[in-house]
Structure formats: structure tokens, C-alpha cells
Amino acid sequence: MNWDLDNPFVIDIAVTADDIDGLGHANNAVYITWMERCAWRHTQYLGLDLVEYQRLNRAMAVVRHEIDYLASAYENQQLQVATWIVESDQRLKMDRQFQIVRPEDGMTLLRGKTTFVCIELSSGKPKRMPREFIEGYGKALRQPYPLEL
Template sequence: MNWLRPGPFVVDIDVQPADIDGLGHVNNTVYVGWLERCAWGHSQSLGLSLDEYRSLDRAMAVLRHEIDYIASAHEGERLQMGTWIVDTDGRLKMTRQFQLIRPADGLTLLRAQTTFVCIELSSGRPKRMPELFLERYGKAFAESCPA
């Protein structure tokens, strides 16, 4: 695969009939769902599930999505989405990069970047990342962006 960076966390995606819009390709809103699925899968692989979020009264919430739609996906295609943590301020914000590839021809269909902010679940207000977030997400960042 021609990944943008080494060592992505990857999820496999099978394009379903419900993913297709009136123009005959995957609807834009479906891609956003795939970004979320990939990000959650990566967080869970780092040992940060909803249970950990709730017990710490913290979560990483989307602040901004930037999506470049490069080519369309169609029903029945098998795709792979990779993600990396590419930036963190070590306090409130973290940025993920995503890439969606169609393995059959190696074509990149989408590139995206999402900025997250740490919030306190009980209030919805921005709060510093707890030590566990800094440790787990920080390790993934270091692996994605070696010095």
C-alpha cells in the first residue's frame, strides 16, 4: 500500500448498498462515519474505550474535519482506511490524519485530517487531557512522527 506515513492503524471497509447515494457512489456523510469508526478503532487499540473516557470524565471531541475527496467509491468495493496521530499540544488538542485506499488498484480515494479537543464529559467544556490520554495518544504520536 502507498500510505502517506508508515505504520497506520487500518480498518477494512466493505462498501454496502446503504452507503450509496442517488449519484451512484458513496455518500459524503458515509465517509465521515468511516473516519469516526477508524479513529475509535485506533483509540480502542490503544486501550482507550468509552469506558475509560467515562471513568476519567474526559473525551476527545471533534473540533474540525478537513476532507479531500479524490475519487469515488462504489458498492461492493473493499477499501482500507488508515489513521495516524500527527500532532498534539499535550494539553487540549490532538490531530489525526486519515487516508482511504482501494487496494484493488492502490488508488487513494480520500485524505482527511481531524482536530480533536479534550472535553470534560460532565460539563462539555474543554479540559486538559488526563495523564492516560497523554501517555497512550502521545505514544501513538511518537510512532507516527519519529524525530
């Protein structure tokens, strides 16, 4: 696969009838769901599951999505969603980059970036990342890739 960066964390997605909108292709909002699913599975892979979030009274919450939709996905297609952690101030903010590819033809359907902020679960307010977040997410930290369209 022609990934934008080396060593992506990748999940497989099957486009279902429920993903299709009135225009006959996967709805734009569904892509965000796929990105969130990939990010969460990567987070779990890094050892930061919901139990750990609750124990630490911290979570990473989305504050911004930047998405470039490059091509459409259709029912019954198989896709791969990749993510990388490309930036972190190791205090409050972290950025993930995403790429969605259709393996049958190698076409990149989406490139995106999501900015997360560490919050305290009990208050919902921004709070400094605990050591476990700095170490866990830090294992996957990459260099940014300039999004070129």
C-alpha cells in the same frame, strides 16, 4: 499499500448499498463515518475505551474536519481506512490524519485531517488531557505529512 506515513492503524471497510447516494457512489458523509470508526478503533487499541473515558470524565471531541475527496467508492468495493495521530499539544488539542485507499487498484480516495479537543464529559467543556490520554495517544504520535493534491 502506498500509505502516506509508515505504520498506519488500518481497518477494512466494505461499501454497502446503504452507503450509496443518488449519484451512484458512496455519499460524502459516509466517508466521515468510516473515518470516525477507524479513529475509535485506534483509540480502543491504544487502551482508551468508553469505560476509560467515563472513568476519567474526559473524551476527545471533533472540532474540525478537513477532507479532500479524490475519487469515488462504489457498492461492493473493499476499502482500507488508515489513521495516524500527527499532532498533539498534550494539553487540549490533537490531530489525526486519514487516508482511504481502494486496494484493488491502490487508488487513494480520500485524504483528511480531524482536529479533536479534550472535553470533560460531565460538562461538555474543554478540559486539559489527563495523563492517561497524554500517554495513550502519545504512543501513536507521528510527524505531520503535508497534504499534497
